[in-house]
Every structure is written in C-alpha cells, then in structure tokens.
Amino acid sequence: MSDGGERVGGGPVADGIGRLTADGAPFAVEDGTYAHGPRTLREFVEATWAYGDRTFLVHEGARTTYREFFDEACGLARRLLGAYGLVPGDRVALALRNLPEWQVAFWAAQLAGLVAVPLNAWWTEGECAYALDDCAPRALLVDGERAGRTRAWARKRKVPGIVLHGPAGEGFDAYVPDRDPHLGPPPVDVLPEHDSTIVYTSGTTGRPKGAVATHLAQAGAAMNPRYFAAAAALARGDVPGTGPAPVSLTTFPFFHVAAFTSFYGVMAAGGTLVTMRKWDAGEALRLIREHRVTHYAGVPTTALQLLERARSDGDPLESLTLLSTGGAPAPPGIVAGLTEAYGERVEPRNGYGLTETCGGVLAHFGAEYRAHPGSAGRPSPTTEVRIDRPDARGVGELWLRGQSLVRGYWEDEEATRAAFTDDGWFRTGDLARVDADGRVSIVDRLTDMVVRGGENVYCVEVEAALHAHPDVLDAAVLGVPHPVLGEEVVAVVRRRPGTAPDPEALRAHVGGSLAAFKVPARVLVREEELPRNPTGKILKRELRGLFEGGEPVGREAPGRG
Incomplete structure (x- = not known):
C-alpha cells in the first residue's frame, strides 16, 4: 500500500463488489457516501415501521413487534x-x-x-x-x-x-x-449534519473520550453491515436479500459500537434481536435452541465459550448459520475450530471497527476467512484505507477515512487534532498491512508492539501461535522492561480445563513457528480468566504486575490460578 491512501479492493469477491457498488446499484457511492442509503438515523428507523407485526425484540420470553417498538x-x-x-x-x-x-x-x-x-x-x-x-x-x-x-x-x-x-x-x-x-x-x-451520538471510548489507555458522530456518519454505519451481508451472500453464490430474516443472539453490550453493527444489520433486514441480560454460555445455547437463532454475534471470548460449551454438551447448533465476532481481535484458531465442528454450514465472520468508525468498517467472511484467518478482511465501499510509513514488511499505522467516521471528540480539540489529519484521515493507533489482493491484516496495537533489542515483536502474532496449542484456552502477550534488551516478551496463558501445559513446552511450541526473538522469555500458566474490559479487550496493564520482580517461567503469582 502506498503512502497516499488508496482504496482497497479486488480479490476473490471483486466481481461481487462491482455488482453491488456500480452506478444505480444498492451500494453505489457518490461523494464518499452511500448514494441510496438513509441520510439520518431517523430516516433509517422510520423505515422499520413497515415490518409491522414481525418480532423485533425477544427478552426473557417477552416479544416486541416492530410496530410496538416504533x-x-x-x-x-x-x-x-x-x-x-x-x-x-x-x-x-x-x-x-x-x-x-x-x-x-x-x-x-x-x-x-x-x-x-x-x-x-x-x-x-x-x-x-x-x-x-x-x-x-x-x-x-x-x-x-x-x-x-x-x-x-x-x-x-x-x-x-x-x-x-x-x-x-x-x-x-x-x-x-x-x-x-x-x-x-x-x-x-x-438533518444529516446534526449530531446523533456521543459514544465514549473504552478508556483502556486513559480517560474515556466522547466520540461524536453525525447522523450521516451513523447512517453510513447502518449501511455497512447491509453491504457486508450482501457481499457474503454473493461469495456463497446466493442472491442478496433472499431467504429468511435473521434471528440474532447479539451478546455485545448495546453501549458498544460492535452492537450497533449487529442491530443495524438485523433491523435493516426486518430480523429478530434476541437479548441476554448477562452472558452465560449454557443460557445462550438454550436461547439458540428455543428461538431457532440463525446468527450469533459477540466478542471472541464469548464465541469461544459458546463453541466449547456446545462441544461438551454435544449441541449441534442446528439452527445456526453465522457466527460473527468483533469488539476485540479474534484468534485465528476460532475459524478452524468452527469448521472442524460444523463444516461449512456455519459461516464465520469477523471484522474491524472502532468507536471512532461507529462500528465495523472491515469485514471477513466465509471461504476467504477460512483461507486467511489472520486477516480482518476488506473495507466497506465508503471506507478508505491507508498504511502510514510502512516498513520493509509493509507494516505501518492504519489510517481510515470515510462516511462512518466520527467528526471528533466532544469538546476536546487537542485530542481531535491528535487523532485526525487536516484532510480527514483518522489515525487508528493500530499496526496493519494490506496484502496484494486488498485484504487488511491488523498486526498489533502501536502501544502493544514489543521492541526487543531493536527487533519488533507483534504480540498478536505470538498470541496466535499460543492459541494454536490444544491446551491453551486464552493467551496474552506483552512486553516488560529488560535492563539490556529494553523490553522482553512474556505471556500469560489460561489453560484449557483438564490440562496442565508445561511453560517450557509452550515456549517450544511458539519456537516451532516463530523466530527465537519472538518466543516469550517467561510464560505464566493459570486457570482463571484473563482480565478483560466489558467489550472483550484484554487489560494488559493488569497483567504486567504479575511479572514484577522477574518471576521464573511458569510461576503462579500469589492468589492467581
């Protein structure tokens, strides 16, 4: 990718994309916005009234129709x-x-x-x-x-x-x-230029900031999942917009933009949103059976727990056709596990988005996702992608520009100027590369990359290697200070129930696929869950304290595990 912000496209679904975005097509783009989409969220929700007596919301046995809701x-x-x-x-x-x-x-x-x-x-x-x-x-x-x-x-x-x-x-x-x-x-x-929402960032690196989106931005965010669903249908050989309306068990918290992507897509199709007051894998399986849920949407952690519980219970998830994750990076192994258990019947989907993009602006699905599980997919038609100052591997900071981006941070001009360029590019803070056929892969957070003795170690890459071990249920890789190297790579692993992986064996496993300087010097194996925020992001700042004082490889911290 050049340094100048080219639009990403092409690859196996290029023909379908052309059919969807050509002049007069449903997802045609004019002046950087969807030409035939709603211009405000009021316009978007008013259209759902036409779904009348279809069920929109299901919660603890109670049903609400679209007309009742509206x-x-x-x-x-x-x-x-x-x-x-x-x-x-x-x-x-x-x-x-x-x-x-x-x-x-x-x-x-x-x-x-x-x-x-x-x-x-x-x-x-x-x-x-x-x-x-x-x-x-x-x-x-x-x-x-x-x-x-x-x-x-x-x-x-x-x-x-x-x-x-x-x-x-x-x-x-x-x-x-x-x-x-x-x-x-x-x-x-x-009006399209009026403010629609202020959504606060997760605050994992400081005080939350209020990201302000206009109606036009949120209307673009509402069109993005419709476009990705249509592109996925074409990739499967189906006709977009045909078939039954989705029944989605959406487990993202509604205050998070990943949930917006999910319920926008459900509402646009006249589908049903099944909700849970609190996450519980067993209850999720019951709801899927009872309501014939076709779509599951949640953070990777809950998706993995759902699949693990279904495996242990022998639940075939017979009504499920789509398993979609977001809100946090999805370990590549989630696709292999889904395919091994259910073949190609359940389509995997993941993507990439931020509070500042009002939800998902990249998506990956179906056969292409199975073939390239480490990728985040391709951008929506109204999203431009740029890799800033790429290194020899093509890795640089991911910049985005497009309809669904927020206009800035609420009454914080300094933070807005730091995050946005004068010509509208948003600096995501994520390291990424763009493959030759247009797929975007998120390599790491700028703040998560470990510089070990002058060598860059991308934590996501090491985490993927650990996730590939059969005894590993979850993993986090981070950097800690080192007197000679500057930083050292360490890892915290949550073991799968009934296993007892040896830390040295895990290090050897990583060394089998990655260079020696990427292998964690210390691995802490424990039973308890890794600390995460409500939307599934690992709180690595809490894990760094486990390595203070230079614990030996594999030692359990007091009171942990």
Whole structure:
C-alpha cells in the first residue's frame, strides 16, 4: 500500500463488489457516501415501521413487534420534547443493560433529534459522573440498577431522570409507556449534519473520550453491515436479500459500537434481536435452541465459550448459520475450530471497527476467512484505507477515512487534532498491512508492539501461535522492561480445563513457528480468566504486575490460578 491512501479492493469477491457498488446499484457511492442509503438515523428507523407485526425484540420470553417498538419509541420521543422540555441537539444519557427499553430509549432520541449518549453499563458511580460531567445531558434514561449510580449526579445538577426498567426510587420518574399508534414521531427536522451520538471510548489507555458522530456518519454505519451481508451472500453464490430474516443472539453490550453493527444489520433486514441480560454460555445455547437463532454475534471470548460449551454438551447448533465476532481481535484458531465442528454450514465472520468508525468498517467472511484467518478482511465501499510509513514488511499505522467516521471528540480539540489529519484521515493507533489482493491484516496495537533489542515483536502474532496449542484456552502477550534488551516478551496463558501445559513446552511450541526473538522469555500458566474490559479487550496493564520482580517461567503469582 502506498503512502497516499488508496482504496482497497479486488480479490476473490471483486466481481461481487462491482455488482453491488456500480452506478444505480444498492451500494453505489457518490461523494464518499452511500448514494441510496438513509441520510439520518431517523430516516433509517422510520423505515422499520413497515415490518409491522414481525418480532423485533425477544427478552426473557417477552416479544416486541416492530410496530410496538416504533410506537413506544415515538411516544418517548414526544415525552422528552414535550413534558421534559428538551430541544433537538440536547444530549440525553442512556444507562441500561441489554434490555428492550435500551432500544426504545436510543431510537426515541434519534426520532426527537436528540444526541444519544450510551453509557457503559459496568461503570461505577464515579465513572458515570465523569462522563455525565463531560457531556452535560439534559435527561437521563436508566434502569433501576443504574439509577442508583446516577441519582446523586442528577440531584446535584437538577437533571431529570426516567427509570425505564425497575423501581424508580427517590428523585427519578417511573416510566409509563405511550404506545399511541396514531401520533407518530415529533415534528422536528433532523438533518444529516446534526449530531446523533456521543459514544465514549473504552478508556483502556486513559480517560474515556466522547466520540461524536453525525447522523450521516451513523447512517453510513447502518449501511455497512447491509453491504457486508450482501457481499457474503454473493461469495456463497446466493442472491442478496433472499431467504429468511435473521434471528440474532447479539451478546455485545448495546453501549458498544460492535452492537450497533449487529442491530443495524438485523433491523435493516426486518430480523429478530434476541437479548441476554448477562452472558452465560449454557443460557445462550438454550436461547439458540428455543428461538431457532440463525446468527450469533459477540466478542471472541464469548464465541469461544459458546463453541466449547456446545462441544461438551454435544449441541449441534442446528439452527445456526453465522457466527460473527468483533469488539476485540479474534484468534485465528476460532475459524478452524468452527469448521472442524460444523463444516461449512456455519459461516464465520469477523471484522474491524472502532468507536471512532461507529462500528465495523472491515469485514471477513466465509471461504476467504477460512483461507486467511489472520486477516480482518476488506473495507466497506465508503471506507478508505491507508498504511502510514510502512516498513520493509509493509507494516505501518492504519489510517481510515470515510462516511462512518466520527467528526471528533466532544469538546476536546487537542485530542481531535491528535487523532485526525487536516484532510480527514483518522489515525487508528493500530499496526496493519494490506496484502496484494486488498485484504487488511491488523498486526498489533502501536502501544502493544514489543521492541526487543531493536527487533519488533507483534504480540498478536505470538498470541496466535499460543492459541494454536490444544491446551491453551486464552493467551496474552506483552512486553516488560529488560535492563539490556529494553523490553522482553512474556505471556500469560489460561489453560484449557483438564490440562496442565508445561511453560517450557509452550515456549517450544511458539519456537516451532516463530523466530527465537519472538518466543516469550517467561510464560505464566493459570486457570482463571484473563482480565478483560466489558467489550472483550484484554487489560494488559493488569497483567504486567504479575511479572514484577522477574518471576521464573511458569510461576503462579500469589492468589492467581
């Protein structure tokens, strides 16, 4: 890839891409945006009303149709502008678990021209207060548990709160649904350039930042999964848009952009979204059987746990046709395991996206994903890819530009200037390369790459080698200080139940496929899960403390494992 930002394409699905993006085709592009897509999220959600009595949401046995959902979202939108006096452009914070009311609240904000601010449902009271102080919402939409974490802030700032699920408690209003089918959404103008969402980054490297997306950006994000689904159908030899509507068990937390990619795709097709209040592999299998789930969407960790539980239970996952992962890098072995268990019946799909891209902008699926499991796939038609300052291997920082990118960070000009170039390129902070046929492979995070004695070691590559060992359930590779080399490579491995892998054997296994300088000097084997944030990213800063003082290879840290 040159240093100048060429569009990526070509390869085995090039003919299909041409058919989808040609002039007049559903995914044609004009001036960098989808020519025939919605221009706002209000326009996008209004179209779903046509699905009428189809089931949209399933939660703990209760079903909500598209018409019921839309009428209720319209009612809440009217209430926010009427009874609460909000005006288009005001921020409204959402703090709920994966409940049907989350969808009602989010889309009510879009119908009212308000800016939805989804808060991390796992945040503490202090973390919620930080984000609320930052974005200064004029209303809070919460569930009973999050009401307790936001009540003091709302009382101090005199901001009204509505508890959409659970007991309201002191100072907050109880939610009374308004499902009048005749009134529709409030009569406000929602334009493509208006702000639609503020989504906070995960904060794994510092304080979370509020990434601000316009309606045009989110509308592009809503088109991307539709395009990738159509491209996947063509690659299989199917006609896009035919066949039954998807039934998706989406386990991403709704506040995360990976969930946006999932539910946008489901809604566009008139499909059904099956939700879980809390992840549990056994419960997920039960829901898949009961509701004839066709699509599974979640972080790689939950997907691996699902496949492991299905294997141990002898569950054939007979209704499943797609297993899609996102939110964190997928170990290459996940594809091999899926193919070994289910052949080509269950299509694997993964991709790449960030909070700043409003969800997935690269995708990899089907036969091509099986053939190249280490790749993140190809970009959407409205996404440009550039590799900045590539080295001899073609590896450099991945830069992106396109319709679905955010316009910057909320009231943080310094962070915005640091992340975006003057001509609109976003510096992702990820190291990547582009193969000759246009596939993009994410090599590592800039901050995760270990420089050992002048040699670059990409942690993702070493993690993939460890994942290939049959006794390894999970792995994290990181760098720790070394007095001579500058940094040394170390690893933390979670063993598969019933196994006892020897650290030296694991090092030898890595050395069988990688150069000696990439082999971890120390390997810590343990039984407990690796620390992750709610969206599945490993918290390597917590693991570095395990190696303080230079523990010998394989030694268990006190109280660990």
